[in-house]
Every structure is written in structure tokens, then in C-alpha cells.
Amino acid sequence: MTQMKTTRFVLACVGILASLLTSQADAATSTTGAADQAQLVKEGAYLARLGDCVACHTAKGGKPFAGGLPIDSGLGTIYSTNITPDRAHGIGAYTEAQFGDALRHGKRADGSNLYPAMPYTSYSKVSDADVHALYAFFMQGVAPVATTPPQTDLSFPFNQRWGLSLWNWAFADRTPFSAPDGASAQVARGAYIVEGLGHCSSCHTARGFAMQEKSRPGDNGFLSGAYLNRWLAPSLRAAGKPGDRGVAGWTHAELVDYLGSGRNTHAAVTGEMKDVIAHSTSWFNDDDLSAVAAYLKTLPASAQASVADASGARQQTQAKLTAAKNLTLGERLFLDNCAACHAVTGQGAARVFPSLAGNSTVNASDPTGLLHVMLAGASMPSTVRSPSALPMPGFAVRLSDDEAAQLATFVRSGWGNRGAAVTASDVEKIRASLPKPGTLTAGDAHHPAGVQ
Ligand code: HEC
Ligand code: HEC
Ligand code: HEC
Incomplete structure (x- = not known):
């Protein structure tokens, strides 16, 4: 015990010394530092588009990221929280490590569990570098808003957040992202976006008895379609040829067109996908849209219904x-x-x-x-x-x-x-x-x- 304290003390001293030294170095390079920081915030803003954070964390007519959107979870209404950098009402007091834990593992700064209405089961695939940029954006690129959204108040037993540890143990996937076997760099990038920040599976993969997604990346059921309030979020398994039913019959260019603009020859977007396109995929750059489409085109359709x-x-x-x-x-x-x-x-x-x-x-x-x-x-x-x-x-x-x-x-x-x-x-x-x-x-x- 005493030995650990001493070690900590020594480490702290080394830390202080190191930070004194680097702060001098910082002063010398402060202009490039500021430019790098601005670039990082910009990258983070783009990643927040990929993750569609604004869709859930903004109430109808409310300030961006200030929370308060009611989400019908099947267990009751869950309100999204304020993720602006306000220290008292938002996440201004979160360290980067705490922010990463909330995003990827559904743990709040106080150690309690978040409800999986926050798609951390997908965001678990987000890389450390992307967490770093997102953190920079949320701390420096978002205006703080000093309001507290309505509190989530589920009935027993769902109000017992500790119970979610069990859910996480059973269902949450904590493995970091790994590219599908034999994937090209483009397909790997597409898989990273779709499985991770894009959280496409949260609507396009069927859920089981405990609202968990029934299939994981690599399984045939992954992205094979699901009903949201009886409205079909169709299968995204797009390997196929023109004439096949659904997206299997779409070309790479038609997928890009739909995700970038909400329309193509085959379909025009309606329902919940409309918001996804308006706030998220229409902001993807051309390379990322192309990567997403390339990845979806590698997924064999479950039943090739050829028309x-x-x-x-x-x-x-x-x-x-x-x-x-x-x-x-x-x-x-x-x-x-x-x-x-x-x-x-x-x-x-x-x-x-x-x-x-x-x-x-x-x-x-x-x-x-x-x-x-x-x-x-x-x-x-x-x-x-x-x-x-x-x-x-x-x-x-x-x-x-x-x-x-x-x-x-x-x-x-x-x-x-x-x-x-x-x-x-x-x-x-x-x-x-x-x-x-x-x-x-x-x-x-x-x-x-x-x-x-
Ligand atoms: C599908 C809806 C949804 C999306 C998309 C979403 N969130 Fe959340 N998020 C929630 C909900 C709901 C909560 C609160 C859950 C609870 O109370 O247990 C939450 C909580 C959080 C928290 C914890 C804040 C606190 O209360 O201390 C952070 C941090 C967070 N989200 C960041 C993000 C970021 C960053 C993104 C985008 C990459 C994002 N969220 C996208 C629904 C969402
Ligand atoms: C909030 C739920 C939700 C999320 C998240 C979501 N989608 Fe969708 N998506 C839907 C719904 C619902 C439809 C059906 C739209 C319609 O009926 O016009 C749809 C339709 C589509 C279609 C058209 C399929 C067809 O056969 O007409 C494509 C392609 C698509 N989504 C891709 C994606 C991708 C890629 C992502 C992740 C970046 C994603 N979606 C995330 C709900 C969602
Ligand atoms: C004035 C032109 C017009 C008429 C008339 C019209 N539609 Fe449409 N329809 C559209 C447009 C534009 C869209 C795309 C809007 C959207 O889905 O967001 C659309 C979309 C649809 C869709 C959704 C397709 C998808 O990919 O999700 C269906 C289904 C549909 N129409 C069926 C019908 C039926 C059935 C009728 C007759 C009762 C009809 N429409 C009459 C213009 C029209």
C-alpha cells in the first residue's frame, strides 16, 4: 500500500515535470498547435455527422445537442441527455476517457449504466483516434447549453440501471472493430462506418426478446431487415444483380445516390430513414458514401428473390x-x-x-x-x-x-x-x-x- 502511494507520488512528480517541459514546447509551437486543434475539431464535427449524434440529442425545435428528445424504447420513454460542454447540465466535466466509456461502453461518468437507446453497442467499434476527435469537437466546437432535459423515469425494474450490467454482459459486443476477411481498404472503411458510427444495424437488424440486436457483423442475419413500429427497414444485404428484389438489385452508384440524396431509380426515402439521410448520410463525403456502398455490395442477400x-x-x-x-x-x-x-x-x-x-x-x-x-x-x-x-x-x-x-x-x-x-x-x-x-x-x- 505505502509502496503504491510512493510510486504514485513519483509518477505525479514526473508528470508535473513533463507537463512543465511540454508547456514550454507548446508555447513555441502554439500557432501550429492551434491550427492542428482546429483541424481536429473539424474532423470531430464530421464524425458526429457519421454518428448522427444530433438526431437523438436534439429535441424538436431545441438547441443542437442539448438533449430532451423522447425515445420510445419499448420499456418506456427514455430522454436523450444534454451533451453540450456545459459543466453543470451537459458533459463539460467529462474527461476524454469518460467520454470514450460513455460512447463505447454505455458507462456514464458517475459509473452508472446508460440505456441501450444510446447505440453504444455499435459505437464500441469506434477507434481511439476518432474518440479523440469527437471529444475535441464536443468540448470546443459545440456551444454549451445550460438546460437539463426531462429525466428518464422508467418503472421498476427498468429504472434499476445496475440491471443493465447483466444486459451488457449478455448482449453488448465489446470487441474492437476488425475488417471483414479479405476486405479491400475501401470495403474495410465502409464496414467501419456501417458497423460503428453509422449504427445502421440499430434499425436494420432484427431485435430479440430483450431488445438486443439478434445478429452481429459476420452473421447472415446482420442488416437483413427489421420492422420499426411495423414499418420495414429493409435488408441492406446488397450483393446481387440488377433485377433482384430490394437493394440486392441496386448498383453501387444507385446505393450512393440514395444515401447521398434520398432518392434513386428504385426508391424514395420515407419514414425514419428520412431523418438519417437528412442529418447524417447526405453529409458523408463522396469517398465514405462509396465505401459504405462497396461494403453493402459484399453482403450476400439472405434469400435472393430474383425478379x-x-x-x-x-x-x-x-x-x-x-x-x-x-x-x-x-x-x-x-x-x-x-x-x-x-x-x-x-x-x-x-x-x-x-x-x-x-x-x-x-x-x-x-x-x-x-x-x-x-x-x-x-x-x-x-x-x-x-x-x-x-x-x-x-x-x-x-x-x-x-x-x-x-x-x-x-x-x-x-x-x-x-x-x-x-x-x-x-x-x-x-x-x-x-x-x-x-x-x-x-x-x-x-x-x-x-x-x-
Ligand atoms: C439513437 C439515439 C442516439 C444517438 C444516435 C446518439 N445518442 Fe447519445 N444518448 C442517447 C440517449 C437516449 C442517452 C441517455 C441514455 C440514458 O439516460 O441512459 C444518451 C447518452 C449519451 C451520453 C451520456 C451523457 C450523460 O448523460 O452523462 C453521451 C456522452 C452521448 N450520449 C454521446 C453521444 C455521441 C457523441 C453520439 C454520436 C456519436 C451519440 N451520443 C448518439 C441516444 C443517442
Ligand atoms: C432510425 C432507423 C434507421 C437507421 C439508423 C438507418 N436506417 Fe436505413 N432505413 C430505415 C427505414 C425505416 C427504411 C425504409 C424507408 C422507406 O420505407 O422509404 C430505411 C431504408 C434504407 C435503404 C433503402 C432500402 C430499400 O430497399 O428501399 C437503405 C439503402 C438504407 N436504409 C441504408 C441505411 C444505412 C447505410 C444506414 C446507416 C448509415 C441506415 N440505413 C440507418 C431506418 C433506418
Ligand atoms: C403527384 C405525383 C404522385 C402521385 C399522384 C402519387 N405519387 Fe406516390 N410518390 C410520389 C413522390 C414524389 C414520391 C417520393 C416521395 C417520398 O417517398 O418521399 C412518392 C412515393 C411513393 C411511395 C414510396 C416509395 C418508396 O420507395 O418508399 C409509394 C409506395 C407510392 N408513392 C405509392 C403511390 C400510390 C399507390 C399512389 C396512388 C394512390 C401514388 N403514389 C400517387 C409522387 C406521387
Whole structure:
């Protein structure tokens, strides 16, 4: 014990001496030091985009990073915390080591556990160098905000944060990032972003009984798709060829286009992915977008559902709609309400009107996403790469439950699509969950003040 104290004392003296020496050296190089520091803060700001920290740590209309966004965790409402550098209300008193522990291991400075609503299970892959830059950004590049967000108050037993140690022991992956076998430098970079800061698996990987992600990087289930409030976050396993269903049929360039701007030939973003694109992926630089797409293209799709053989089916639907004879109610409603934009080919128009043929939202086993878009409409995010936001009108007022069901059933089976039939009661449920007609703003994403 005494020996340890002495050692500590000696170490402390050496430390003081060393810091005196370096502070003199610092004075000599202070101008380059300041430039390096500014560069580090800039790097950290970019990494915070990769991690989409702003999305969760900003309340609707609130100051960036000041916390207070309610997150429905399935266990109750969890409020994000203030991560501005305010010492009393935010994380200003955190050391870099404490910041790294919160980010990668879900440990707060006081030693208690964070709820996994904070995606530390993904951020565990973040490198020391990136933690260093993020820390510099949060301490020096973010304005302190002196407010405390509402406290998370879950009911027993979930209010017992110590219980999360058990959860972490069972489910949290603490292994540092390692590149997939045989990965090129580009694919390795993509994997690092997707598995780590991008935390794509938090929505695109199915969760188990304890809300843990069921599959890890390297498993076939990883990124193979999951439902969020019955809305499909589709599989991102993109190895495949044109004509395959979902992202497996997308090219590298089409993936880049979607992540950078929220649109491409096959799809236009709606739902929760809209915020991800607006606040995060549209800010990725071209190299990083390309790396993410390259990595996703290496993941074999779980079930290669090829629709290449469906080209006959596509032509059949198109021919029937064009001839306009003996139409079903669903087909007629499509011509009257949808064909002007999405076309009788079901292919829409590249980057403006998404294709409905082979579309993941249309083919999802649960039709919630499709019905939501049909009834409430949608708008794509306005991004730096594609500034305009084109809305899709909502049809809640124009279509009865039965009409919407027949129309959706047609869309899910035309052009080679393979979604099951939709019933009027499916529509009724979704309609009831929507805000009253007229009060809905298309898409309705939150845009934190001061953050574009
Ligand atoms: C998906 C939502 C989400 C994202 C994305 C997210 N966080 Fe969090 N974070 C949370 C929530 C929720 C909490 C509070 C959890 C709790 O109370 O146990 C939290 C807590 C924290 C804490 C602990 C602060 C304290 O209370 O002492 C830090 C530090 C933190 N986050 C940093 C970050 C950084 C840096 C990023 C981006 C790289 C980020 N977070 C991204 C949801 C998120
Ligand atoms: C907050 C949840 C969430 C996160 C985080 C998230 N996504 Fe998504 N993503 C979704 C949802 C929901 C959809 C479906 C959007 C729709 O229906 O238009 C989607 C759609 C997509 C699509 C289009 C798939 C298709 O077949 O139409 C791609 C590609 C995609 N996401 C990639 C990513 C990548 C890469 C990341 C990580 C950088 C990511 N997502 C993170 C929720 C999320
Ligand atoms: C005035 C033009 C217009 C009309 C009419 C229209 N849409 Fe759309 N639709 C759009 C645009 C633009 C988008 C992209 C907006 C977005 O998803 O953010 C879109 C998106 C969609 C999507 C989401 C695709 C995806 O990748 O997530 C579906 C499904 C859809 N429309 C179905 C329909 C159906 C069914 C009808 C008829 C009831 C219809 N649309 C009528 C313009 C239109």
C-alpha cells in the first residue's frame, strides 16, 4: 500500500515535470498547435455527422445537442441527455476517457449504466483516434447549453440501471472493430462506418426478446431487415444483380445516390430513414458514401428473390393498364390516382417518382409503410446534393378503406411484386393512427433548430 502511494507520488512528480517541459514546447509551437486543434475539431464535427449524434440529442425545435428528445424504447420513454460542454447540465466535466466509456461502453461518468437507446453497442467499434476527435469537437466546437432535459423515469425494474450490467454482459459486443476477411481498404472503411458510427444495424437488424440486436457483423442475419413500429427497414444485404428484389438489385452508384440524396431509380426515402439521410448520410463525403456502398455490395442477400424472371409480369401489367379493358377496381383506382406520377410501367421516373416495381416498401410483408405513404403522402428530405423536396400527396380523403385496400392489393401484386393482399381493416387501423386530415405536414420530420 505505502509502496503504491510512493510510486504514485513519483509518477505525479514526473508528470508535473513533463507537463512543465511540454508547456514550454507548446508555447513555441502554439500557432501550429492551434491550427492542428482546429483541424481536429473539424474532423470531430464530421464524425458526429457519421454518428448522427444530433438526431437523438436534439429535441424538436431545441438547441443542437442539448438533449430532451423522447425515445420510445419499448420499456418506456427514455430522454436523450444534454451533451453540450456545459459543466453543470451537459458533459463539460467529462474527461476524454469518460467520454470514450460513455460512447463505447454505455458507462456514464458517475459509473452508472446508460440505456441501450444510446447505440453504444455499435459505437464500441469506434477507434481511439476518432474518440479523440469527437471529444475535441464536443468540448470546443459545440456551444454549451445550460438546460437539463426531462429525466428518464422508467418503472421498476427498468429504472434499476445496475440491471443493465447483466444486459451488457449478455448482449453488448465489446470487441474492437476488425475488417471483414479479405476486405479491400475501401470495403474495410465502409464496414467501419456501417458497423460503428453509422449504427445502421440499430434499425436494420432484427431485435430479440430483450431488445438486443439478434445478429452481429459476420452473421447472415446482420442488416437483413427489421420492422420499426411495423414499418420495414429493409435488408441492406446488397450483393446481387440488377433485377433482384430490394437493394440486392441496386448498383453501387444507385446505393450512393440514395444515401447521398434520398432518392434513386428504385426508391424514395420515407419514414425514419428520412431523418438519417437528412442529418447524417447526405453529409458523408463522396469517398465514405462509396465505401459504405462497396461494403453493402459484399453482403450476400439472405434469400435472393430474383425478379429478373418477372419482366414478363411487368409487361403484362403495363399492357393491361394501357389497354384499360376489364380492369379490376384496384387497377382502375391506380390509373385514376397514381399513374400520372408512377406511370403504367410502375417504374415512375428516375430520381423524381420512385419505382413501385420491386420496391421494398411495397413488397414488405407488413403493408403498414405502403398504406401510410398512400394515405398520408410523403416528402423526400432536401439535401445538399438534391435540394428540392418533392412531395407525394396523401390520399386519405379521396379513398375509402375498401378502395385503398383494393388499390394497395393491386400495387403489391402488379409488375411482378409479391406482397400479400391488403384488407379494409388493415387500412382502417393505419387511418386511425394518422393525425386528422389537414393537420399533417408531408413526411413530418423534425429539423433541429440551427441544424440543416
Ligand atoms: C439513437 C439515439 C442516439 C444517438 C444516435 C446518439 N445518442 Fe447519445 N444518448 C442517447 C440517449 C437516449 C442517452 C441517455 C441514455 C440514458 O439516460 O441512459 C444518451 C447518452 C449519451 C451520453 C451520456 C451523457 C450523460 O448523460 O452523462 C453521451 C456522452 C452521448 N450520449 C454521446 C453521444 C455521441 C457523441 C453520439 C454520436 C456519436 C451519440 N451520443 C448518439 C441516444 C443517442
Ligand atoms: C432510425 C432507423 C434507421 C437507421 C439508423 C438507418 N436506417 Fe436505413 N432505413 C430505415 C427505414 C425505416 C427504411 C425504409 C424507408 C422507406 O420505407 O422509404 C430505411 C431504408 C434504407 C435503404 C433503402 C432500402 C430499400 O430497399 O428501399 C437503405 C439503402 C438504407 N436504409 C441504408 C441505411 C444505412 C447505410 C444506414 C446507416 C448509415 C441506415 N440505413 C440507418 C431506418 C433506418
Ligand atoms: C403527384 C405525383 C404522385 C402521385 C399522384 C402519387 N405519387 Fe406516390 N410518390 C410520389 C413522390 C414524389 C414520391 C417520393 C416521395 C417520398 O417517398 O418521399 C412518392 C412515393 C411513393 C411511395 C414510396 C416509395 C418508396 O420507395 O418508399 C409509394 C409506395 C407510392 N408513392 C405509392 C403511390 C400510390 C399507390 C399512389 C396512388 C394512390 C401514388 N403514389 C400517387 C409522387 C406521387
